[in-house]
Structure formats: C-alpha cells, structure tokens
Amino acid sequence: MSIPQTHLIAYPFPTSGHIIPLIDLTKNLITRNINVTVLLTPSNQHLLPPNYSPLLQTLVLPSPQFPNPNQNRLIATITFMHQHHYPIILQWARVHHLPPSAIISDFFLGWTHLLARDLDVPRLVFSPSGAFALSISFSLWRDLPQNDNPDDPNSVVSFPNLPNSPFYPWWQISHLFRDKKVEQDWEMMRTMFLFNLDAWGVVFNSFIDLEPAYFDHIKKELGHERVWAVGPVLPLDSGTEPEERGEASTVSCLELTTWLDKREDRSVVYVCFGSRTFLTTAEMDVLTSALELSGVHFILSVRVPDERRVEEDCGKISSGFIERVRERGFVIQGWASQLVILGHRAVGAFLTHCGWNSVLEGLVSGVVMLTWPMGADQYTNAKLLVDQLGVAVQAAEGDEKIPEINDLVKVIKGSLGRTKERVRAEELRDAALGAIKENGSSQKQLDALVKELNELKND
Template structure:
C-alpha cells in the first residue's frame, strides 16, 4: 500500500503547481514518508504525524537506520537489542516489525519503504498522538537524535464529545444504549472488557480457551467478537463456541461487530481491559483510567505492552502473539488478580495517568502548548 500511494506524487505535484494559492505546508502520516521529498520539490515544509507512540517510532527509526539482522536466519527467537533507545528494549526476531522483516536489500519496493520511513525523520517537524507524562523520555530522545526541538506531543487525539463514541464504527449485534443499560446494573469495578481491535480475528482455538476462561472465572464481562473477514478461513476463525452465550447469560455480554469502546471503558463498572494493545485502545484505556491485561499480536503492539507493563506499571502481560492461545486456567488466574490489592494499585496509577492526559489537553497543558507551538512553526 505504501508503494501504491506513491502514485499520487505526480498528480499532487501538478495540483500544487497549478493552484492559484497552494498550501504552504504538508502534514501527512507516517506511511506517506515520500511526501517529504515532495515538499522539498515544492520548497515547502512537511510535518510527519504519527498515530503511534514515540517509543514505537524511536524503535522503527532505529530499525530502518541500523538495519539489524539475525546471526542465525532460522532462529525466530534470536533477540534484537536497541541500546541507544531509553530503557534499552530487546525483542525476539518474531516480534520485530513484519514490514522490516520482509525487507530485501536492493529490492526497489523494500528500498522505497526504507527511504519513506527515514524520510519521516527528515521532515521539518514530528507530531505524536501521545502526551508527555506517558512518553517524555522517548520524545526527548527523538529531539536529541534529530538535533532539533520540533517534536510535539499533541495527544491524546480523540473524537470530540459532540460526535460521541456511540456514533462511530459499523454495525453491531447490541445497541450502545443496551450496553450502557447492562453496565448500569453492575457494581463499580466488577466488569472486564475484552476486545482485540478492528483488525485481529481470533482462531477458533484461541476463542475456545478465551471463552472457557471467562466462563470458569465467574467474573462479569463484555466480550467484543470480530468475525472472519477476507483472508481468514471462516471454518477456523471467529466462531463463538456453541452454547457459550446461553451459559453466561446475565453475567456476560457478547457484542458481535462494532463495540462502542470509549463508552464502555469510561463506565464506572469496568475494572480491567483485556486488549491487543493497539495505540488507540491503549490511549482510550489510559484516558478512562482502566488498567489492562495485555495480549499484543503484532505491529507496534509488543512495544506498547512493554510501555504499559514494564514502564508505566498499569498492566499485566497475559499472552503474546497472534498464533498463541491463552490457556483458560491461566486466564482465570489473571482475572482473579483484577480483584486483588495489587490491581487496585494499578487502577490508582491508571487514574493518575488519566488525570495527566486531561491536564495535558487542557489550556496551559503540555499537549495544548505543543499544539500552539506547532501552529507557530507553521
């Protein structure tokens, strides 16, 4: 897709040159790194916007700059270290970005993708959907690495209240009003929300263990289920075990399709979020002050889990990988932890981060001021 989008270069260039009053800057996201060269051709500034966090982008930048390789090409567990990045993260090869792992030196598409990611770092400025309290050490690292201070955290960037989280997304088996009504019947901090984002589809084996664990745990829960989509074998993906919904009726709510996640997370009844650690989900949970059970499956999710578990201490790692299945008995143990004293401490830290996020976005806060700084740069 990144290579295909580059086909827009010449039409955009012509549009700029033919326009009587063309824009004076380009703001484009991380997958459009080629727009940095376009901006240079037009003698204007390009700013890169990153919907991912600064920690993840520090790691991506290091990957494409240093081009680390395995010593044993057959060892998927061989580790790759990043000693220059704060906290010196280390990951097994199988958790490294799949886009990077598919890189072939000299291949035109691979080299284009590398140049595009490096082009992001050459941009006049960088904007992040993040905030200082969560990622200041990585934002400062990028400032030092790039040699300028045009690095702005302007998040969390979420839909304004006037739009409302219930009006987003697609079709759902349960109306948002019905979900809220069900949550209203639950006591505070008693419901676990389970959702793996808009892309991941669980295998039937993963679904079997997950639902069995929820059933055996006795906890109240909301389970958001995404059915098989294009590229998934319908016989082996996205199926809810027969009779599960009947057996947990009253204690569990199953949503097939789109879940109004922000509404759910912000409800007083939610005590934990079992998540794939996508950055949007991560920020939405932080905003709601809800600690997490992490099951990263790909992309930047392993890094986000590291941030949540090892650095912010508002989460517990329960599983890793899109092919792994969390044993039902292990899930029961993790769910039991959400009722304990240590979980209450994580909840308190999550609440403090929530306040910090709202403070950052408020007038005079770090994200508010950074957005003004970006405008001044423009």
C-alpha cells in the same frame, strides 16, 4: 474574523486506526483557525463528519487496487498511493485557491517527503503510535540490528542506544523488517521510514508525561526541537457523541449503557482486539473458556471475518458460549463503541491487543489493562505499559505464547481488585486528562505547533 490563510494537507494511511486519530487532530487544529484538507478514499469518507466546518475540506482520491494478490497488502497500498495519488495531489494543490502551507502525513507515507519537496512546503510526520514505538522503528530501519541466528525465532534483538535499552525476541520484530523474500519491497519500506527521519517535524498522538525519555530521544535523533506531543486526541469534551466516531457500531450506545448500568463499579472486563485482528481458533477457544470459567462480568467484542478471510484460521464464538454466559456476558460481533464502554464506571479492566488508539483510550479511562499484543507496534506498547508504566499485566503474546486457560482465568479475575496497577492506572488517567485540559501540556504543544504553522505562511 479574518479569513485564516494557513492551509494544511492531512494525509492518513487509509485504515480506520490511522485515519481516526489524524481526523481528531485536524478538528483540534481548525478550532485554532487552521484550514485543513483531509485526503481520503471513497470507502473512508464516512469517517469524516459531513459539513463539520468550512475550514475542514476533503479531497477524495482513488481507492487502492491490489492486482497482485501475493504482494503484502500494506506494501501494495503504499505503492498504489505513491503511484496514483501523487500526481492528483500535485495538480490539485497547484490550482487550489489557497495553496498548502505544509503537509502532515502518516509515517507509512514517507514518500510524501518528495511530494512536499515538489510542492515547496514542509512535511510533518503524523505518528499514530507513541514515541517509544517510533524510536524503535527509526533504530530498526536506520541501524539495521542483526539477528545472529535468524532460524531461531527467540533469538534476541537489542536496542542499546534507546532509553531503557529495550530488547525483543526476533519473532516480535516487525514482519516488514523480518521478511526479505522480496528485496525490492524491503528496500522500499526502508526508504519510506528513512524519509521520516528527514521530516521538518513530527506530531505524536501522545503526551509528554507518558514517555518523556523517548520524546527527548526523538529530538536528539532528528537534531531539532520540532516534535510535538498533542494527545490523546480524543473527543472527550468536544460534544461529539463517541458512537459517531469511527464505524457504525453493531450495538447501540443505549443498549450498552443500559447493560452496564446494572453492574457494580469496576466489575466488568472489556475484551477487544481492535479493528484489524482476528483471533485464531486456538486463541478464541482459550479466551472464551477463560471468560466462562472466571465468573466475571464481561463485554467481548470480536471482528467478523469477511470473504477475503475464508482460507485463514479465524476463530468463531460458538452459539453455545453466548447462551451459557448470557446473564453476565455481552458479546458484540463487529465494531464496538469503545470509548463509551471504557468510560463507564462499571468497567474495571481492558484485555487489549495494545494498538496505540486502544492504549490511549484505556489510559484516559483509568482501567487496568491486560496485554495480549498481536503484531506491529503492539509488543512495544505492551512493554511500555507493563514494564515501564506499571499500568498493565501481561496476559499473552501473539499466537506464540497463548496462555493456559487457568492462567488466563487468574489474570482476568485478578484485574478487578485494588492492585498496584489500578492505583497507577488512576494516576495516569489524571495525567492524560490533565494534558488535554486548558493549559495542559498537550494544549500548549498544540498551540506551539499552530504558531509554527502560521509562521511558515508568513515567511
């Protein structure tokens, strides 16, 4: 076999929810003979399996530092990466034995548009969110929709130029856009997102049949067809043990599956708010009370606060709760093997914060989703799931709309029946799995992407 010459730099934003799907994508690319170098920081190196393939290499870059504790952490991370990673990558690429053919970078790293220009290669945006969410983002930062009454958090912001004309209360709009206290930071973020509109191409961890109107919209916005929907990029048939993906779980897969094996089909509700969300005390109290009163079997996964969170309101699970629900509740404090849990026949519903990775994992598992978005793209994702796809039921919205305990009990109990949402969930599961099968739409899109990348090398 000839040595592959196409060399892609893959540059994720350094949090697990952004790194893991981009690594999953690179694994798909190397099966198609593409060389990939993933840019990681020391604390994230473990997310890439060692010696996975000679075609998959790593460049380790300095971990972001935060000298100003008052600066928004995301903005501080982007600023550090721009200032400190840029010259290292530039120098590395210029001396590498196989010069890069293109760079694919996270949508938070818009400044890599300038890096790609200096390297004289095209830049692709990797969107760990769906096409609906990125459509909102593009419109937000380019068109700057106005809130006529910014003192009213319920003042409505609309997006009439998008399919289905979505609208949101002001408090659900990205805090990065709403917060103009530091004008320089706001302008920097706008510049980052506008650079994404100038990218050579965009790759989505999504599939065409999930949000077709928004893929058409994105192509129209960009003015070209170089938009690829290649997801869900999940290791479903790759032989990868799901527990090897991401962080180390605090509970073994064997322990989880042994517990789940004793439950009836679709009788368990799985509750998880992702790798970055902490529930407040009020939210945790409502959630645990509803789970206890519902009488259903459940798995509850919650984050454990670290020393940086000592001054924040992070709700804790009482030991009394764990004792009282021991016969029907399984509590995980730390990282959970989510694909293992959702893929088990006993799990019928998923109470989720609607992060895009969780959305896709819920979809491929065919479970009914109960939405409790907390921020970022999650309100958009929840609207897609509930209003447009009909696969989910709204449970709550952030800490602005915490449900009454009895209302949440009703939603939890109702999620395990044979509802219209369950029928739709099974339809979308089949569509998602069909997209990533041989000759499925996502496989064809991936082949088309690889063809374009290989042609770049030959130009």
